[in-house]
Amino acid sequence: MAAADTPAQAAALPSLDRLLREPALRPLIDTHGHTRITTLLRAQLAGLRQQVTASALSPEALAASLQGEALARQLNRSIAEDAGRGLRAVFNLTGTLVHTNLGRALLPDAAVEAVNRVMATPVDLEYDLQRGRRGRRDGRIAGLLRELTGAEAATVVNNNAAAVLLLLNTLARRREVVLSRGELVEIGGSFRIPDVMRSAGTRLVEVGTTNRTHPQDYREAIGPRTALLMQVHTSNYAITGFTARVETPELARIAGEHALPLVVDLGSGTLVDLRDWGLPHEPTVREVLAEGADLVCFSGDKLLGGPQAGIIAGRADLIAGIDRNPLKRALRMDKLGLAALEAVLELYREPELLASRLPTLRLLTRPLQDVQQQAQRLVGPLRHALGEGFVVDVQATRAQVGSGAQPQADLPSAGLRIRPATGRGGLDRLAAQLRELPRPVLGSITDGALWLDTRALPVEDEAEFIMQLDGLAG
């Protein structure tokens, strides 16, 4: 940039050092330090230089911009703009309750408190207080998981993708894993079972076809290099019509005949029977283990409703091998996640109270009437904020769990439908304006309308939602 300047233009810009000595910048340097202000000022000067080079700035305007007061104002503005750049709270009115792009499960209060407790103080993370020496990092969690799943042993890593990678790398490196073609899953965000297998150093042996796989297909694929049989929960799609699938008990029998372990990637996974709350059945970890799976892995932040985590539960000898794999160290959970997961698992010990304590389950079981009434309360304020250009009404909607849990289970829900008044259009622009609000509002556009599903709008947050709607006018 500077190279393009004529000497006269370059001379018009004072040096950084001189500007930093401007008295008007002194308070900024005192507050934010020399380094930050120098970085910002350098960027500001570069911008001015560009404008000078493009002859977009009169000499008078340049002189005005270089005054101490003007520089300070501009620096203050840059700092204020940067201040809101961290992760921001949003309103999830997309109708997808556990939304991967929006951080999945919302932690219960108990988990937030647990994280707060361990954040800024030393804790007995890997220390055995009784014996006064080094202890096991996920020992307590493993105990809770044994209690809640009936597994012999359990271990935890960073997420379920890591769990799959780690168990394959431990049990099937340089060997073969047999999996049905109907279960070659891709999860959003580039997790594909065949790719994970390759990364784990495992050879995938596909059996059957997309829609039908039979016991014989597995039997014929088993050979001297087979390390294990695998089953993957088809978590974000369903194969219907002319289909055949080998269920877990039968696959466990086949694995047993050949003394091979059966590993089930449950994806979302749940520890409780969701039918107890009137929701569709999802196989629980305990059930799948009882059906004969040797290992089960699942996510912490999907239906479980906890922090990001990957949980492996099952046979003690296999878990011990997994814990000894050096990769485990690279994939381990941090103390914040462990504290949160432990608190969430504690809640599962009192399942009768779960729906009132665990936000994920609370959203799933929220009575439809509540959701409808809330949507009704929002119509007036929204109509007022949007003015003549849009028509707003309350409609029945279908919400989803999301994150690949229960792909076919739609939850009856309600929301606001916003349509452009005749011939005006502007839905995309409105969606963009909603995203620009202090706490961005995310909906979805389908069928010529912008939908705001209110199932995931906590009643406590309703006032904030309504208040900021004023920002839409104008």
Ligand SMILES: *Cc1c(COP(=O)(O)O)cnc(C)c1O
């Ligand atoms: C979600 C999912 C994963 C990945 O889990 P993360 O916790 O997101 O890493 C793996 N397998 C299946 C079947 C899934 O549904």
